[in-house]
Amino acid sequence: ELLPKMHRFAVHVITRSRKCPSAWVPCEYLFGHGNLDTCKSWVEHLSARINNEQDRPKNLLVFVHPVCGKGRGCKNWETVAPLFDQAKVNTKVITTERAGHAYDTLASLSDKELKKFDGVVAVGGDGLFNEILNGLLSSRHKTSYPPTPEGFGYFGSNEKPQGYSNHGLNDSLRTSDAVNGMLPGDSNKSDDHEPLLSTTQSAGLDISSSNPNTEPSSGDQVPLVSFPNDWFRLGIIPSGSTDAIALSTTGERDPVTSALLIILGRRMSLDIAQVVRWKSSTSAEALPTVRYAASFAGYGFYGEVIRESENYRWMGPARYDFSGTMVFLKHRSYEAKVAFLENRSTPSLTASAENVADGVQPLQSCQKRPRKTICRTNCSICKETSTSGQNSGDAIPDSSRMICKNPKWVWSKGRFLSVGAAVISCRNERAPDGLVAEAHLSDGFLHLLLIRDCPLPLYLWHLTQFTKKGSDPLTFKFVEHHKTTAFTFISSHDESVWNLDGELFQACEVSVQACRGLVSLFASGPEV
Numbered sequence: 001e002l003l004p005k006m007h008r009f010a011v012h013v014i015t016r017s018r019k020c021p022s023a024w025v026p027c028e029y030l031f032g033h034g035n036l037d038t039c040k041s042w043v044e045h046l047s048a049r050i051n052n053e054q055d056r057p058k059n060l061l062v063f064v065h066p067v068c069g070k071g072r073g074c075k076n077w078e079t080v081a082p083l084f085d086q087a088k089v090n091t092k093v094i095t096t097e098r099a100g101h102a103y104d105t106l107a108s109l110s111d112k113e114l115k116k117f118d119g120v121v122a123v124g125g126d127g128l129f130n131e132i133l134n135g136l137l138s139s140r141h142k143t144s145y146p147p148t149p150e151g152f153g154y155f156g157s158n159e160k161p162q163g164y165s166n167h168g169l170n171d172s173l174r175t176s177d178a179v180n181g182m183l184p185g186d187s188n189k190s191d192d193h194e195p196l197l198s199t200t201q202s203a204g205l206d207i208s209s210s211n212p213n214t215e216p217s218s219g220d221q222v223p224l225v226s227f228p229n230d231w232f233r234l235g236i237i238p239s240g241s242t243d244a245i246a247l248s249t250t251g252e253r254d255p256v257t258s259a260l261l262i263i264l265g266r267r268m269s270l271d272i273a274q275v276v277r278w279k280s281s282t283s284a285e286a287l288p289t290v291r292y293a294a295s296f297a298g299y300g301f302y303g304e305v306i307r308e309s310e311n312y313r314w315m316g317p318a319r320y321d322f323s324g325t326m327v328f329l330k331h332r333s334y335e336a337k338v339a340f341l342e343n344r345s346t347p348s349l350t351a352s353a354e355n356v357a358d359g360v361q362p363l364q365s366c367q368k369r370p371r372k373t374i375c376r377t378n379c380s381i382c383k384e385t386s387t388s389g390q391n392s393g394d395a396i397p398d399s400s401r402m403i404c405k406n407p408k409w410v411w412s413k414g415r416f417l418s419v420g421a422a423v424i425s426c427r428n429e430r431a432p433d434g435l436v437a438e439a440h441l442s443d444g445f446l447h448l449l450l451i452r453d454c455p456l457p458l459y460l461w462h463l464t465q466f467t468k469k470g471s472d473p474l475t476f477k478f479v480e481h482h483k484t485t486a487f488t489f490i491s492s493h494d495e496s497v498w499n500l501d502g503e504l505f506q507a508c509e510v511s512v513q514a515c516r517g518l519v520s521l522f523a524s525g526p527e528v
C-alpha cells in the first residue's frame, strides 16, 4: 500500500561472483522513501562520494577489434558499454578497420589530445593490446636500449638514446619494414605479419581531425605524456583467442569483471619487455627497431607456431592447436647464442648452463627449486620493488641497477627448440598456471626459458605439463630457467621469427630488457 507513495532510486553496486574468486558481477539495489527531498539528498550524497573517488576514470579511448576471437569484440563491447554509461564514464569508441589502426592512431595522436583521456581500453585480444602498447610507447618512452654483453656486435650501443620524436622512430620502423618486405616469401605479407609496420598513412583520425588546431605530436615542444607516469592507464576487455594478459592481471577472462575494474579505477603497475631488434636477418643492414611486449617474447617453436598459424586463419582460434601440432612434429631446433644478466639476488633457477651444455639429459628434477610465490592482488614482492623510481622515468629498479653497474653476463650456446621470455605468468586456458607460474606482474624481471634440443617424447612431456595445474614444466634437465633483467639473443638462421604477445616479429639479433612498471593497468592482479 505504501509503495505508490514512495520515491525510489536504484543504486548499482558490484559484488563478488560466488563461483569465481576473481570475478565481479554488477547488481542493483532499489531504495525508497516517502519524502522526495530525502531521496534527493541520499542520491546527492552518494554521487558526491563517487565523484570524490579520484582513481575513477572519466574519459576513456576505447578500441574495439570487431573480428577478434570468434568475432566477439563488438558483442562484448555491447555487453559492457551500458556499465560505462551507468557509471558516467565517457567513452570515445573506435572500431578498428585493419591491423595497425590502433597503433597508427595512438602513435600519431598529439600528447595534448591523449591528455584528454584517463586511459585507453582494448576490446580485443593480446594482439590489439600489444598494438596499443606500442602505439603509446613508440615516441613516449625515453630510455637507453637494453644493456648488451661485451663481444656482442653492438656492445655499448645501448647508451644511444632512442628517437625522441615520433618521426624518427616511425621512420626507422618503416625503413626496417622495407628490409623485411624484401625477405623471400614475406614480401606480400609484411602488413599482415607485422601490423605495426603498416604502410598506411598514420592519422589521428576523427580524434585529432575533430580539432584542427591540434599540433601534431612531433611538433610539440614539451612532451606532455611520457612513460612511466602515474595517471594514464590501460585496460583490456578480453575478447581474443588467448587473452593471457587479461587472465594474468585479473585472474579472469571475463569482459564484465574487466569493465568493472576499469570503472572502479583499479590501478596496478605492469612490467613491459623492451625488445630491440638489431638485425632482422643475417644479411640485413643493422638498424635498431624497438618493440614492446606485455606478456611474452618467444623464438623457435613459439615463433614458428604463429608463422604457421597465419596460413590457417580461416580455422579461427583452432589454428593454434593445429599449427602447434604441425610445428611440434617438425621438431626443429635452432643454433643460437643467448647471454643474460645474472641476477645475483636470486641464483639461477635451473642447473647451470655448463651442466646442461651437452643438451639431452634424462628427465629428472634438476635441483630443489625455490618455493614459488605466486603474484596476486596486493603482491608484496611487486610492492617491495616498485616503491622507488616509479615515476622518475627510470625503468630499471634499484636492485637491478646495482647489477647493471657491475653486470655479469652468462652465455648459453647450442641448439634450442625454443627461447622465450615471460614478462608475466602468461596464464591461459591451455596453461592454467601460465608459462611461468611464479612470474610477477611488476617486479622488474623477465623469466628466460631456454629449451634445449631433446628427444621428441621428452619435449611432448614437457609441453603437456603446462596443461596441468600445479605441475612444474620447468624442472626438466633440457630446460634452463633464468630470472633476469636483460638478455641478448643471436641466431645465424635467416628465417628467425619471434612471437611478441602473439604477433610476428622477424629478428635474428635482439636485446631485451624488463622495464619495471612501465605502464599502469586498470586491474589489481588475480585474487588467487
Ligand SMILES: Nc1ncnc2c1ncn2[C@@H]1O[C@H](COP(=O)(O)OP(=O)(O)OP(=O)(O)O)[C@@H](O)[C@H]1O
Residues within 6 Å of the ligand: 065, 066, 067, 068, 069, 070, 095, 096, 097, 098, 099, 100, 101, 124, 125, 126, 127, 128, 129, 131, 195, 239, 240, 241, 242, 243, 317, 502, 503
Ligand atoms: N579490424 C581489424 N581487422 C583485422 N585485423 C585487425 C583488426 N584490428 C586489429 N587487428 C589485428 O588483429 C591481430 C589479432 O588481434 P587480437 O590478438 O586482438 O585478436 P585475436 O582474436 O586474439 O587474434 P589472434 O588469435 O590472431 O592473436 C592483431 O595483430 C591486431 O593488430
